[in-house]
Structure formats: structure tokens, C-alpha cells
Amino acid sequence: MSVAGKTAVITGSNSGIGLGVAQELAKAGANVVLNSYTDTPEDHALAAEIAKTHGVDAKYVSADMSKGEDCRRLISDAGRCDILVNNAGIQFVAPVQDFPAAKWDAIIAINLSSAYHTTAAAITGMRENGWGRIVNIASAHGLTASPYKSAYVAAKHGIVGLTKTIGLETAQEPITCNAVCPGYVLTPLVESQIPETMKEYDMSRDEVIKNVMLERQPSKEFATTEQLGGTVAFLCSDAAAQITGTTISVDGGWTAL
Numbered sequence: 718m719s720v721a722g723k724t725a726v727i728t729g730s731n732s733g734i735g736l737g738v739a740q741e742l743a744k745a746g747a748n749v750v751l752n753s754y755t756d757t758p759e760d761h762a763l764a765a766e767i768a769k770t771h772g773v774d775a776k777y778v779s780a781d782m783s784k785g786e787d788c789r790r791l792i793s794d795a796g797r798c799d800i801l802v803n804n805a806g807i808q809f810v811a812p813v814q815d816f817p818a819a820k821w822d823a824i825i826a827i828n829l830s831s832a833y834h835t836t837a838a839a840i841t842g843m844r845e846n847g848w849g850r851i852v853n854i855a856s857a858h859g860l861t862a863s864p865y866k867s868a869y870v871a872a873k874h875g876i877v878g879l880t881k882t883i884g885l886e887t888a889q890e891p892i893t894c895n896a897v898c899p900g901y902v903l904t905p906l907v908e909s910q911i912p913e914t915m916k917e918y919d920m921s922r923d924e925v926i927k928n929v930m931l932e933r934q935p936s937k938e939f940a941t942t943e944q945l946g947g948t949v950a951f952l953c954s955d956a957a958a959q960i961t962g963t964t965i966s967v968d969g970g971w972t973a974l
């Protein structure tokens with residue numbers, strides 16, 4: 718069974734990795750439901766562009782992944798959800814004693830709890846349809862840690878644990894649940910960290926990229942959104958039917974260190 722004709726819901730997909738995943742799944746023939754918390758003409762235009770380019774159905778559903786009821790409404794508004802990609806995520810960096818409680822709560826809600834709500838809402842439909850794929854976009858920080866990213870690392874380790882649990886709960890069904898663990902990918906989330914890091918270390922943009930960001934990425938190259946989308950498409954393929962409850966790293970060797 719291929720992904721053609723399936724419906725994929727991708728949270729946080731009006732930019733970066735989520736958009737890359739939506740484009741790769743649409744290229745493979747899946748209908749896609751894009752999402753973020755905004756509701757702008759540009760958001761809806763992105764869906765229209767994907768529909769036109771790939772000849773699939775595509776729509777944009779505004780829903781705030783920091784709110785459980787919005788996560789569940791996203792799945793019902795999608796109409797159908799054969800493939801669920803939990804991708805929405807935010808970052809905040811501070812030593813633990815200075816880490817604002819509101820940021821901690823937001824990161825745990827968006828990066829972790831949203832995946833519980835969407836999975837809980839989507840899994841019954843997958844069972845009824847006799848097929849489902851859940852892919853959680855975790856991080857190298859789901860497997861290893863860095864200082865000052867306490868909430869992010871906790872949420873990403875949490876989503877790896879959730880992935881294993883759902884993999885076991887669905888092990889004897891035609892449903893799989895896996896996590897993809899990217900290293901650094903040059904998306905707006907990462908781009909936004911560059912100016913501050915340049916100031917902090919008194920470095921040029923190139924130095925920040927090579928010596929700070931890619932310091933732990935042995936390939937010394939960013940992973941791309943197309944590579945992440947391709948990995949998700951593979952996890953949705955028949956070849957991956959026995960891959961469940963596990964992680965795939967797309968990190969240029971980071972977690973081999």
C-alpha cells in the first residue's frame with residue numbers, strides 16, 4: 718500500500734520541517750492537512766499551492782497545539798487522518814534557575830502533550846480504516862542533552878517515550894508509530910537563533926554555523942527539510958511496516974559520538 722490517496726495531518730506545517738514533510742508526502746500522492754496557530758491568507762495559499770503542484774487535496778486548519786481541545790479539533794476538522802505527523806515545536810534556551818515557568822509549560826504543551834491529544838483523537842479512525850502511520854518529529858535532543866534546553870530536552874525525551882508506548886499499544890495492528898530525530902536543520906526556528914549566538918560568541922554567521930551549531934554534527938552539514946520529508950514518507954511505506962516504536966536519526970552522525 719502506498720501513501721497515494723491517504724490523508725496526512727501534519728501539525729506545525731506552515732514552515733520548516735513540517736512544510737517539507739507536507740510537500741514530500743504530497744509529492745508521493747497523499748492529501749495533506751496543513752496546520753499552525755495562525756489563520757492568514759498566506760497559510761491557506763500554501764495549501765492551495767501544494768494542491769496545484771502535486772494534484773492532491775490540501776487544506777489548512779488553524780488550531781493551537783498548546784491547547785488540548787484544539788489538537789483534538791484539528792483531527793476532526795481534517796475529516797480523515799491516515800497519517801499523523803506530530804511536528805509542531807518551539808524552543809527556548811536558559812539555565813534552569815532562570816527558565817520562565819510559562820516557557821516550560823508552553824514547550825511541554827506544544828512539543829509533547831499535543832502529540833498525546835492528536836494521537837488519542839486519531840487512533841480510533843486509523844483502527845476503523847485498518848491502516849495508520851504516526852510519525853513524531855523528535856530531535857537528537859530526544860536521545861541526548863545540551864545545557865540550557867531543559868524543557869526542550871525533557872519534551873523530546875518524552876515524545877520518544879510516547880512513541881515507544883504507542884508502538885507497543887498498536888504492535889499487532891496495521892498501525893505504526895515512530896519518531897524521527899533530526900540534528901540541525903536550517904529552518905526559521907534555527908535561523909532565529911543565529912543573530913543572538915553571533916553576539917554571544919562575537920562570531921560571524923559562518924563561524925556560528927560551523928563552530929557552534931554544527932559543532933556536534935560530524936557531517937558539518939545541516940540536514941534538509943526534503944531529507945526529513947523523505948524519511949517520513951519511508952516510514953509511511955510498506956517497507957517500513959515492521960518498523961515501530963523506535964527512532965530514526967537524521968543527524969549527520971551526532972548521536973554516534
Ligand code: NAD
Nearest residue numbers: 729730731732733734753754782805806856901902904906
Ligand atoms: P519552525 O519554527 O520552522 O516550525 C515550527 C512549526 O510549528 C511552525 O509551523 C509553527 O507555526 C508551528 N507552531 C509553533 N507553535 C505552534 C502552536 N502553538 N500551534 C500550532 N503550530 C505551532 O521550526 P522547525 O525547525 O521546522 O521545527 C519543527 C519540528 O522539528 C519541531 O518539533 C522541532 O523541535 C523539530 N526539530 C527541529 C530541528 C532543527 O534543527 N530545525 C532539529 C530537531 C528537531
